[in-house]
Amino acid sequence: MEKIRIAFFDAKDYDRQSFEQQNADDRFDIRFYDTLLTPDTASLAEGCQAVCAFVNDNIGPEVIDELVKRGISLVALRCAGYNNVDIQYAFERVHVVRVPAYSPYAVAEHAMALLLTSVRRIHKAFIRTRDFNFSLGGLMGFDLHGKTVGVVGTGKIGRVFINICRGFGMNVIAYDKFPAPDSGIQYVSLDEVWQNSDIISFHCPLTDENRHMVNAESIARMKKGVVLINTSRGGLIDSEALVEGIKSRHIGAACLDVYEEEANVFFHDFSGHIVEDDTLARLISMPNVIVTSHQAFLTREALGNIASTTLDNIQTFLSQGYSDNEICYKCPKLSTCVQKHERKCF
């Protein structure tokens, strides 16, 4: 049987490892490319049946046209979020599948790791003791116990994070556009999250509607000293407003695993270069900001699940013409839709 050929963009060593492990039986011919998927690089997918893309591959109209030109009908995202895909334009041109869940624990635990690092100044203490500086000045933190955490988005990751916070004896309030009935979660309005939380953690997808939900206005509604954690998508936070909020001492700390302009920076080594993005440079220079470069998903367990679900998605879609993990634009043809799984429309 002929192998399924996949053009794999933005490939890192850990991707190669986990996908090669899952492809030990050689069912797929995976062509790994370091480059991002762009209109200029889409031609690398010539002769493939599917492209495999990640969070910073921009799958807009130009890329989609390039893929269609080459007869490629399947984009397999190896991530959960799909804000980087123009789903409306993709409709009836290419199909898009994703990995809806691979390890909510990986991301939720990273969010808590960032929070603990920040409030207990572990990032500062680590550097000090490596320099044999054992003084404690400036390292005072605060107890998480008894503090109120506001969770925005109570899906898979949000709920794991809520459970972790409850383990710390924190008071949890939450906002979700679609609250889960009988979940035992105390839902409040978004404004109540802003006003009452000592810590706010974001676990909702990025959409046109919630882009820059953290802005000058919402920051002004928050408690003085609030700690913000974003492991979701950078576009939820207006970075300029965040800088101003920190400079004015209104925001106590920020823990960022994602950044709105991360696409050409995160996942790359710029240690020998001048970083061009002044806002990012300013944020990184602040003692109460911790930045990790979209690392929350990066656990052994998550990578294994990502590789196996992505390859299953591709195989299932190409052999059966649909996948449970397809995301599809909510078209007017819902009633006559040939896709079996209409609930997958967005």
Ligand code: NAD
């Ligand atoms: P999920 O679909 O299980 O949950 C998302 C929740 O957000 C749902 O309950 C939904 O109702 C809610 N929601 C949707 N729109 C909202 C809005 N405007 N305001 C408030 N809530 C809203 O998704 P998940 O698996 O929990 O993942 C959440 C997000 O985490 C993803 O969308 C992705 O952006 C991000 N993520 C980041 C990483 C990382 O490595 N940093 C890894 C995986 C996922």
